[in-house]
Amino acid sequence: RAAVINKIFDPAIGINKIEDLLKKLTIQEFLIFLTIYQIEEDKEKVTYTDVSKQLNLSKGYIRAAISSIIHKGLPLTKQKIDNYYVILSINKDFRDLSLKQKLINMYYQLDQIRKH
Numbered sequence: 001r002a003a004v005i006n007k008i009f010d011p012a013i014g015i016n017k018i019e020d021l022l023k024k025l026t027i028q029e030f031l032i033f034l035t036i037y038q039i040e041e042d043k044e045k046v047t048y049t050d051v052s053k054q055l056n057l058s059k060g061y062i063r064a065a066i067s068s069i070i071h072k073g074l075p076l077t078k079q080k081i082d083n084y085y086v087i088l089s090i091n092k093d094f095r096d097l098s099l100k101q102k103l104i105n106m107y108y109q110l111d112q113i114r115k116h
Helices: 015-023 027-042 048-055 059-071 100-115
Strands: 002-005 076-081 085-090
Touching: 015 100, 027 048, 027 059, 027 085, 027 100, 048 059, 048 085, 059 076
Parallel strands: none
Antiparallel strands: 002 076, 076 085
16 A cells, blocks of 8 residues: 655746745755655665665654655655655656756755855
């Protein structure tokens, strides 16, 4: 049995709207989103544990950040299997936009801006 929690993503919203959504994220949330994007490229299923180990953050922190990212409208899916195992994924339509390098650049730009 699986339950899916996500926001519907419309790929036609345009890059400016996507940037606006990403700017709502904290630097840490943005990093978590990018990390899920990267891990998902390397392996099919991403879990809280995968992200937690990659970023050296607690699973509780990752869970709270994921909820916030979804609430802010980013195309992140949380699929609960057997009410225990959770798989995280970036919406396929979003991935198909091939924005990885742009996202990485945005992350570093926002990080620099917020440091000043």
